[in-house]
Amino acid sequence: MDEFAPLDCLLPSAKIRACADGGANHLYRLTEGRRESFLPDYINGDFDSILPEVKAFYTQKNCKLMETPDQDLTDFTKCLAIMVEEIKTQKLQIDTIVTLGGLGGRFDQIMATLETLFHAQKMTDLPVVVIQDRSFAVLLQEGRQHHLNVNTGLEGKWCSLVPVGSPCLTTTSGLKWNLDNQVLAFGQLVSTSNTYEDNDPKGGRKPVTVTTDKPLLWSMGIKPL
Amino acid sequence: MDQYRICMVILNQPIDEQYFHVLWSKAKIRACADGGANHLYRLTEGRRESFLPDYINGDFDSILPEIKAFYTEKNCKIMETPDQDLTDFTKCLAIMVEEIKAQKLQIDTIVTLGGLGGRFDQIMATVETLFHAQKMTDLPVVVIQDRSLAVLLQEGRQHHLNVNTGLEGKWCSLVPVGSPCLTTTSGLKCNLDNQVLAFGQLVSTSNTYEDHDPKGGRKPVRVTTDKPLLWSMGIKPQ
Numbered sequence: 428m429d430e431f432a433p434l435d436c437l438l439p440s441a442k443i444r445a446c447a448d449g450g451a452n453h454l455y456r457l458t459e460g461r462r463e464s465f466l467p468d469y470i471n472g473d474f475d476s477i478l479p480e481v482k483a484f485y486t487q488k489n490c491k492l493m494e495t496p497d498q499d500l501t502d503f504t505k506c507l508a509i510m511v512e513e514i515k516t517q518k519l520q521i522d523t524i525v526t527l528g529g530l531g532g533r534f535d536q537i538m539a540t541l542e543t544l545f546h547a548q549k550m551t552d553l554p555v556v557v558i559q560d561r562s563f564a565v566l567l568q569e570g571r572q573h574h575l576n577v578n579t580g581l582e583g584k585w586c587s588l589v590p591v592g593s594p595c596l597t598t599t600s601g602l603k604w605n606l607d608n609q610v611l612a613f614g615q616l617v618s619t620s621n622t623y624e625d626n627d628p629k630g631g632r633k634p635v636t637v638t639t640d641k642p643l644l645w646s647m648g649i650k651p652l
Numbered sequence: 653m654d655q656y657r658i659c660m661v662i663l664n665q666p667i668d669e670q671y672f673h674v675l676w677s678k679a680k681i682r683a684c685a686d687g688g689a690n691h692l693y694r695l696t697e698g699r700r701e702s703f704l705p706d707y708i709n710g711d712f713d714s715i716l717p718e719i720k721a722f723y724t725e726k727n728c729k730i731m732e733t734p735d736q737d738l739t740d741f742t743k744c745l746a747i748m749v750e751e752i753k754a755q756k757l758q759i760d761t762i763v764t765l766g767g768l769g770g771r772f773d774q775i776m777a778t779v780e781t782l783f784h785a786q787k788m789t790d791l792p793v794v795v796i797q798d799r800s801l802a803v804l805l806q807e808g809r810q811h812h813l814n815v816n817t818g819l820e821g822k823w824c825s826l827v828p829v830g831s832p833c834l835t836t837t838s839g840l841k842c843n844l845d846n847q848v849l850a851f852g853q854l855v856s857t858s859n860t861y862e863d864h865d866p867k868g869g870r871k872p873v874r875v876t877t878d879k880p881l882l883w884s885m886g887i888k889p890q
Contacts (some may be wrong), residue, residue, distance in 0.1 A: 452761065472855055475709070484719035501857070501858075512750075523707070531769055531770075532769075532798070533799070533800060534768050534802055534825070535823055535824070535827070535858060535884050536802035538825060538829075538855065538858065538884070539855070542852070542855040549852075560771075561771070562771075562773075576689075585771065586773075587773035587797045589773070589776045591776075591829060591830075591832070591851055592828070592829075592830075592831075592832075592850060592852060593832065594741075601696070612783065613779065613780055613783045613829055613831070614780075614783035614830060617776065618781040619739070619774065619776055619777040620739075620773060620774075620777070622774075630821070644776075646773050
């Protein structure tokens with residue numbers, strides 16, 4: 428059974444790095460003084476957010492600038508589509524696609540992030556995780572038992588299972604409040620402020636297991652480092 | 653609009669000062685859910701006696717002891733609501749609905765500051781509370797944080813949203829949280845005509861209002877849905 432450690436992605440290095448539109452503005456600001464060491468492989472988008480000087484800088488440094496004007500899909504969705512292609516083209520072995528941002532700011536954009544996670548399931552089998560502030564989110568597919576390794580030491584206190592798009596018949600183990608073939612649904616039961624079951628400090632936490640019949644949104648806190 | 657009567661809930665998120673004063677001055681009842689009191693306390697430093705909430709509820713795992721002591725000493729009602737199955741926000745609304753009844757108030761809307769940012773599961777919990785609110789009251793419960801506003805539109809009626817106040821930002825959105833929604837709209841740039849909104853299929857984000865004659869003003873946005881549908885919109889920076 429393949430195990431998935433949600434917070435493993437905070438440890439290793441990225442094989443491909445991309446910015447979706449205005450993400451380039453944030454990268455540019457953060458890396459002031461050493462920008463050449465932090466060049467993305469590509470920047471995509473309809474370019475309504477990236478600042479002209481930032482776009483010019485990365486163009487001049489030979490980053491791939493890929494205008495993706497499709498108005499029906501978000502910059503994030505299009506960025507993932509390119510990422511999946513690149514992974515195939517370069518024949519890379521990848522475990523996870525990690526996204527910084529997407530869980531804060533304009534409220535409809537938070538919702539759009541979730542919608543992208545649904546689309547991602549049709550684009551790739553790779554988990555697509557989203558991290559912002561001290562929150563982490565990933566959409567768990569229906570039809571398989573997920574094993575989440577939550578024993579990396581990076582886990583914060585809270586975790587959550589949210590049936591974003593439709594009711595989910597759910598069974599879990601390893602949580603303080605487990606579900607036993609119960610329906611999670613807005614207006615009925617949504618699991619927030621959950622946490623991990625007590626464990627023998629020497630033994631370490633057992634994986635959280637989750638099965639669901641519809642895509643189910645797992646989120647968790649990340650310990651401040 | 654001077655006759656617009658509201659009650660106000662403050663949640664455990666930084667308070668947007670630009671909205672705080674206009675809401676506070678209009679509100680007939682003002683409440684903090686647990687850690688919301690921390691934010692109120694900090695924001696009103698120097699003039700705290702002028703901004704005392706009518707009550708503070710919660711399991712009190714967020715409110716700081718000195719802040720709880722302060723508001724207790726000022727005779728704000730401190731209502732411990734330890735039920736672990738419901739959030740502080742849900743319990744705050746339950747008390748608010750009771751108070752509105754008990755005081756026989758005519759209220760148009762319950763306005764909430766906070767709830768759309770911070771810890772991600774808490775954002776989801778806010779949306780869940782909006783579902784519960786529909787069973788607790790017919791009053792709209794709106795949530796505002798930063799420059800976003802959200803409200804859950806009930807199924808089974810045609811909603812008329814007046815978006816001509818001049819305070820509207822550029823974007824708006826309809827999101828079928830919880831289940832697919834058969835939706836019809838007018839007044840939007842991208843309208844829906846008896847279409848299903850559903851995650852993984854079609855979700856309306858980065859929408860906007862239809863072009864209109866600048867002299868005429870915007871027509872109301874109309875929405876009908878067969879399941880609760882989350883409307884959100886941008887607020888113009890003041």
